[in-house]
Each structure stands twice: as structure tokens, then as C-alpha cells.
Amino acid sequence: MAERRMISKSLLMDNRFLRLNNDTKTLYIYLLSFADDDGIVKRSMMIDSVLRVDDSNYSALEENGLIIPNQNDQIKVITDWNSLQSIRKDIYRQTTYLEVRSQLFMRTDYSYTKDPNDKNVFSSADDWIRNGRPKDITDFKPLIQQHLNDRNGIRNDDRNGVRNLSIDKNSIDKSRLEQYSTVQHSSAQQRAEKGNKENNYKYINSSSNGGMGETLLNDNSSTSSIENNATTENGENSGVDNRVNNQLDTNNNQDAISSLFNYLNGISPTDIPKDNKRLADVFDMLIRNGYEI
Structure with missing residues (x-):
């Protein structure tokens, strides 16, 4: 896990962040600092104790859409992780929480969601990461359509290469x-x-005309030609x-x-x-x- 994380001015000016109390704001910054390279972090008793936060602070982050809850209440996903952090390919290390990541989908602003039916979803998180985590996609329409086709069981190759489906x-x-x-x-x-x-019919040399012509005979017919005497x-x-x-x-x-x-x-x-x-x-x-x- 990296020792440094970025905090952008867009985050500090985001109304979802500004409406939080100071304890919850601090908790969110700590979660950003301790998340892995896919933006997934496990709740820490040490952080909770030092910051003196509890379930209500985590609930406030969830209600404002800043983190995504998981079935395992200890695992949290930073919703806007990919827009807040830029991690080079050569130092990127995928999460150990692969089961959690497999439930996530990518929106056109590169944020995470667990709703596959979101109209702005263009790919699963696993496929997007597998294809190099591109952030320079200019046309999302074919990708969104591809995602809808996948949801409906229609499989075909994606034109932009983000989703490269294989057929058995x-x-x-x-x-x-x-x-x-x-x-x-x-x-x-x-x-x-x-x-x-x-x-049903065959041509043979007729002996009656000296072999100069051909007679059309039925298979049941008999003849004394050389062919039959062969x-x-x-x-x-x-x-x-x-x-x-x-x-x-x-x-x-x-x-x-x-x-x-x-x-x-x-x-x-x-x-x-x-x-x-x-x-x-x-x-x-x-x-x-x-x-x-």
C-alpha cells in the first residue's frame, strides 16, 4: 500500500463533504489515507479509537455517498477513489478484497457503484481495471450499450477495447x-x-448400328454389348x-x-x-x- 495519497480541492469544496461534521470529515481523510490501490479499506479499531468516531460517522459517509457499504460491515469502498487518486501502472497493486471489488461497477465519472442498472455504468470494475484503468475514454455510449447487452445476455466485442468478451x-x-x-x-x-x-439410364455402344451411334437403355434392359460381356x-x-x-x-x-x-x-x-x-x-x-x- 502506498505511503502517500492525494486530497484534491474538488473534494474539499464538495457539498457532500462540507455538510459533514469535523469528526466525520477527519474520518474520511483517514480512510483515504489507509485505502489500498483500488480504494477499499478495512475499518480499524485504532482509527476509531484515536478519532473517537463510531457507527454514526460511517453512516453519515454512506448517506452522503462518499463510501459504499459492504455485506462485511468492516470493509468500506471509497466511492470517488478513481477520480481522487492517480496511481501509475508500474506501482499499482490490486486489492486483496477481490470479492468486494467484483460487486462494483464503473460510472462515466469513474466513481464506483454497486447498482449495475445505473444509467451511467459503462463497465464492471474488474473489467475496467483488467484493461489498464483507462481514464481517457472519449465516447462512453458504445461501452454503456455493451454493458446493457451483457446484462441482457447479448455478447459481442466492444469497439473501444475496454470490454473484450471471449466466447467459449x-x-x-x-x-x-x-x-x-x-x-x-x-x-x-x-x-x-x-x-x-x-x-436409371445409361448409354452403351449399340451393336445393331455398328457402334457408330448410342442407344439409351434402361437398367432393366439386356444387351449383348461389350460392356455387358465384360x-x-x-x-x-x-x-x-x-x-x-x-x-x-x-x-x-x-x-x-x-x-x-x-x-x-x-x-x-x-x-x-x-x-x-x-x-x-x-x-x-x-x-x-x-x-x-
């Missing part, structure tokens, strides 16, 4: 993953539907080829699924295990429906 990264990643899955699933369905329509005659080789192709498709799908897991782990703050069967089944369905990585 987990919620962002979860939302992004849900949107990503929805879009990819919708795209896969559209590609699958388009593919089904196109596969399968083996005895069916055994066809079965082997199908099994080989199926195995290749399975391996390719596994590689693609692994790639999707790697992508999710790249954007997620937590590690998603690759043996998550439900997620793997979703990836497999997307890939089989035409999803391309």
Missing part, C-alpha cells in the same frame, strides 16, 4: 461441427439423389473381382474416415477417439453417398 471455444467448435455435419449430409443426399436419377463367363472370376473391389472400397472408406477424424481433431479442443463407432458410421454413410474429402 468449445461452444464455437460444437456449433461449427453441427453446421458442418448438416451441410455435408444435405450435400451428400443431393448428390445421391442426382446419381440415382442418372443411373464380366467373366463362369461367374467365378466375377465373384472374385467383386470381393476385391469391395475390399478396395472398404480400405478407401477407412482412409477417408480416418481423414475426417483427423480433421475434427484439428478443429476440436478435445481429442475425438477414432474408435467412436457412431461417428465412424456417420462418416461411412456420407462417403458412400458421394461425400468427397
Whole structure:
């Protein structure tokens, strides 16, 4: 705690101070002298005894708005502390009464209040102090609006930098993953539907016109073209080829699924295990429906 504090002429000429009796005035000056760098002071039996003051003197300070009472009756907050004192950043030491400070809000004259609904409140005391205790703010309107948004649950970045709100990264990643899955699933369905329509018919070289033209045939139609005769005659080789192709498709799908897991782990703050069967089944369905990585 600093050994010196400032007493301004504006304080000595303030009507709230002038209407006090001399004992209460002296008490207020003592409280200013013993307050920490955030303007919070604990009531001292020594000061009370030396000045011969009691609860009525503290009540007079509270009634005139010079100190703010706390649930702990021994802890007092100097209302106009920040306008009366200028403490350099390199020597500033925050209070040990952090719970008390967390209940305070900053008004546009840099005084403290415990009323968050005060129309002149632009920030919580904690946020204002965290951002360097700036006293050169020229436009309070966006800060006041930001404070109102915070009170109403609307969170957005402050333009002047006094209130720099952060959004939980987990919620962002979860939302992004849900949107990503929805879009990819919708795209896969559209590609699958388009593919089904196109596969209802196919073009093959017709043997009836010497291969010079094309005939549009339905999947249920039969033909003696080279394409249909591309399968083996005895069916055994066809079965082997199908099994080989199926195995290749399975391996390719596994590689693609692994790639999707790697992508999710790249954007997620937590590690998603690759043996998550439900997620793997979703990836497999997307890939089989035409999803391309």
C-alpha cells in the first residue's frame, strides 16, 4: 500500500463533504489515507479509537455517498477513489478484497457503484481495471450499450477495447461441427439423389448400328454389348473381382474416415477417439453417398 495519497480541492469544496461534521470529515481523510490501490479499506479499531468516531460517522459517509457499504460491515469502498487518486501502472497493486471489488461497477465519472442498472455504468470494475484503468475514454455510449447487452445476455466485442468478451471455444467448435455435419449430409443426399436419377439410364455402344451411334437403355434392359460381356463367363472370376473391389472400397472408406477424424481433431479442443463407432458410421454413410474429402 502506498505511503502517500492525494486530497484534491474538488473534494474539499464538495457539498457532500462540507455538510459533514469535523469528526466525520477527519474520518474520511483517514480512510483515504489507509485505502489500498483500488480504494477499499478495512475499518480499524485504532482509527476509531484515536478519532473517537463510531457507527454514526460511517453512516453519515454512506448517506452522503462518499463510501459504499459492504455485506462485511468492516470493509468500506471509497466511492470517488478513481477520480481522487492517480496511481501509475508500474506501482499499482490490486486489492486483496477481490470479492468486494467484483460487486462494483464503473460510472462515466469513474466513481464506483454497486447498482449495475445505473444509467451511467459503462463497465464492471474488474473489467475496467483488467484493461489498464483507462481514464481517457472519449465516447462512453458504445461501452454503456455493451454493458446493457451483457446484462441482457447479448455478447459481442466492444469497439473501444475496454470490454473484450471471449466466447467459449468449445461452444464455437460444437456449433461449427453441427453446421458442418448438416451441410455435408444435405450435400451428400443431393448428390445421391442426382446419381440415382442418372443411373436409371445409361448409354452403351449399340451393336445393331455398328457402334457408330448410342442407344439409351434402361437398367432393366439386356444387351449383348461389350460392356455387358465384360464380366467373366463362369461367374467365378466375377465373384472374385467383386470381393476385391469391395475390399478396395472398404480400405478407401477407412482412409477417408480416418481423414475426417483427423480433421475434427484439428478443429476440436478435445481429442475425438477414432474408435467412436457412431461417428465412424456417420462418416461411412456420407462417403458412400458421394461425400468427397
